[in-house]
Every structure is written in C-alpha cells, then in structure tokens.
Amino acid sequence: MLILGIETSCDETAAAVVGESAPRIRANLVLSQLEEHRPFGGIVPEIAARAHLAHLDRLVQQTLETAGVGFGDLDAVAATGGPGLIGGVIVGVTLGKAVALARGLPFLAINHLEGHALTARLTDDVSFPYLLLLVSGGHCQLLIAEGVGRYRRLGTTIDDAAGECFDKGAKLLGLGFPGGPEIERHARDGDSRRIPLPRPLKGRPGCDFSFSGLKTALREAVAERGGAAALAPRDVADLAASLQAAIGDSLTERTGHAIEVFRRRHPKGSHLVVAGGVAANRVLRGSLAGLAARHGLELVAPPPELCTDNGAMIAWAGLERLKAGLVDGLDFAPRPRWPLDPAAPRARGAGVKA
Ligand code: KG4
Ligand code: ZN
Numbered sequence: 001m002l003i004l005g006i007e008t009s010c011d012e013t014a015a016a017v018v019g020e021s022a023p024r025i026r027a028n029l030v031l032s033q034l035e036e037h038r039p040f041g042g043i044v045p046e047i048a049a050r051a052h053l054a055h056l057d058r059l060v061q062q063t064l065e066t067a068g069v070g071f072g073d074l075d076a077v078a079a080t081g082g083p084g085l086i087g088g089v090i091v092g093v094t095l096g097k098a099v100a101l102a103r104g105l106p107f108l109a110i111n112h113l114e115g116h117a118l119t120a121r122l123t124d125d126v127s128f129p130y131l132l133l134l135v136s137g138g139h140c141q142l143l144i145a146e147g148v149g150r151y152r153r154l155g156t157t158i159d160d161a162a163g164e165c166f167d168k169g170a171k172l173l174g175l176g177f178p179g180g181p182e183i184e185r186h187a188r189d190g191d192s193r194r195i196p197l198p199r200p201l202k203g204r205p206g207c208d209f210s211f212s213g214l215k216t217a218l219r220e221a222v223a224e225r226g227g228a229a230a231l232a233p234r235d236v237a238d239l240a241a242s243l244q245a246a247i248g249d250s251l252t253e254r255t256g257h258a259i260e261v262f263r264r265r266h267p268k269g270s271h272l273v274v275a276g277g278v279a280a281n282r283v284l285r286g287s288l289a290g291l292a293a294r295h296g297l298e299l300v301a302p303p304p305e306l307c308t309d310n311g312a313m314i315a316w317a318g319l320e321r322l323k324a325g326l327v328d329g330l331d332f333a334p335r336p337r338w339p340l341d342p343a344a345p346r347a348r349g350a351g352v353k354a
Helices: 034-040 045-067 086-103 112-124 162-172 179-187 212-224 233-265 282-294 312-323
Strands: 002-007 012-019 025-032 076-082 107-111 130-135 140-147 150-156 271-275 298-300
Touching: 002 045, 002 086, 002 312, 012 045, 012 312, 025 045, 034 045, 045 086, 076 086, 076 112, 076 312, 086 107, 107 112, 107 312, 112 130, 112 140, 112 271, 112 298, 112 312, 130 233, 140 233, 150 233, 162 179, 162 212, 162 233, 179 233, 179 282, 212 233, 233 282, 271 282, 282 298
Parallel strands: 002 076, 076 107, 130 271, 271 298
Antiparallel strands: 002 012, 012 025, 130 140, 140 150
16 A cells, blocks of 8 residues: 655645555655745745745655656555645645546545654554654644544643744744754753753643743843843853753653553553654653653654654555545645644633644
8 A cells, every 4th residue: 555645734845655564654755945934034834835836746756756656556645634834735735636636546634733643653553542742843732642533632732832932942042943953953062050941830730831931031041141142152052951951841741740641541551652843852852761761651752854744644644544444535625723632622822823
C-alpha cells in the first residue's frame, strides 16, 4: 500500500510517499519558506499560501520521482485538511482532491495534529493507548491517544503555545526565526540559573499550560539590560538557557500531572509520546525521558525531522485512516480550526487558537 501525503498548513510545503512495509518512508521532501518570511520576523499567511501554490506541483512530482513511483502506483492521497492557515490548507487539499479524482483514488483529509500524534506509530509502532504531549508553534496539548481518530484532551494552553514562546522569546533576544532552534543553539553556552525566569502554573493542579507570563518576564529582563541591541553575548546565552529551562520545566511538570490521570484511566498504558516541532528540542527530550523513567513509562520521541512539519506524517495518518475505513469525500471543506477532541471545552485565554 502506497500513500501520497501533502502538508501545506503552515510555512512548510511538504510531500511524501509512505508505505506499510519497511522502509516505510519512500520519499519525504520538505521545502521551507523561511527566506520568504524572514524579512517579516514571522509567518505571513498570504505569502505562505502563494508560496505553496507556486511550489507544490513540482514538489509532488519530485517526491514521486524520489520514491521511484508514478501516480498509477498510489493507493490513496492524503492532504492536511486543517487546522492551520486556511489559504495554504486550501492549496494542498485542492491538489490532493485533483489527484484523487483524476486517478480514481480514495482521498483522506488529515487533521494536522493527528499527523503529529500518529508519527510515533510510523517510527516506533507504539500501540494505543498512549499519553501524548503535542507541542508545536500553534498548539500545546496533553492528550490520551486511544485509537485512530480517538483522542481525549487532558490539558491545553490557556494563552500561548510552547513553540510560540520560543519564537517570541527569540525575537525579544534579537535572534532569528524560527526561535526554537535559535534558542537551543544559543542556550548551549548559557547558564540557565544566572537570570532566573518563572515556571508558570507550577504546583497548581491540572494539565493546562500558560506561557504568556514567562514571555513578559523575559521582556522585562531584556528591558532591564537596556533592550535586545544592548545585550552582551553572555546575556543572550544565559537568557536563552533560562527560557529553554523554564519552558522545559513547565512542560515536564504539567506532563507529570497528566501521567497520573493516564495511569488511573489506563493502568496498562506504557508509553509517553512527544510530538510537534518543539519535540525536536534536546533539553526537553532529556527532561521528559527522566520523567517517563521515574514513572516506569517509555518515552518515544520521533527523530527531529519528523517532529517538525512534514508530509510523511500526513501520508502515514492517511494510511492508518484508510485501514480504519475513514475515507473522506471530495466535498471535504478545509478547516482553519479542528480540535482533536471535539468534546473538550474550548480554552478562552488571549491568543488561544485551539
Ligand atoms: O510542528 P511545527 O513544525 O509547526 C507547527 O505545526 O506549528 O512546529 C514549529 C515550532 C516553532 O515554534 C519552532 O520554533 C519550534 O517548533 N521548534 C523548536 C525546535 N525546533 C522547532 N522549539 C524548540 N527547540 C527546537 N529545537
Ligand atoms: Zn505541526
């Protein structure tokens, strides 16, 4: 079985061909739009949509060539149907539907978050149920993955996502975009204890997250030192290390609470999975590994290139959904908002997107 996967929900134009037998990933191409967005210090939705439109056809062709297959060899087409920047999602969904229609193939509209959520099954065959920390630029959630299409949300951010905190923190320090890798790189030479930053919600019950107070504390620490332009390299390194430690501690502490809930509901559950772009962070992976070990769980963290947005996760989710009979019609309408757990109450803080 071979599935073409298309991902266009943010600033990565990505396509992949994935099969069930090893090696599962036959081709996985990601075209970053960083250069187009860099002058603006963040992602501009209109530029993203136009760039997807300009590059997606060629990228899909290259992906098939790399995999050594043609359209006639495919069994289905999967495309991200949301949540995300709607202009880009429309571009990917439209191409996916066109291929499906022209070739008479099943079409699968994939929830981008389910793509991240199922990556650990693509890479490590993790079985359900597992506890999932989903941390990306737009999302920060703790979920129990109970099956394909079945997720129970235990907590979410009440303001910013963790990736957003890395990105905005980097901007405050005068570093580039995306902020996560920049913070991680500068933090390597830094002392995380010299300029301490708060751990939001620490000690409070529950599994929700908050990062906006941390961002404010960083802004004040930078202002006290005369602003980003006046920061000495040592200050930048120490503040980057301090921010990374605060985000990592906060994610780890809240995940600890979620493990207790997971244990009560699924006493035999054995895995903690971390997914999404922030899961590429090595310090976070280290502290989650420690947490999992203390609770007798195994941590599964996909390789960094499968944590950030990619087409392989969309193709794999398509494969899993096809096997479960969850095919979509060509009338599927792209969704800017699409919660994984529709029953979870909507969070309402400033900046909340999910
Ligand atoms: O999953 P993703 O590629 O896109 C979304 O769906 O949002 O996640 C992107 C986010 C960005 O906020 C980026 O700064 C963050 O993941 N990120 C990292 C690292 N690599 C990417 N954050 C911390 N450390 C990293 N090494
Ligand atoms: Zn993502």
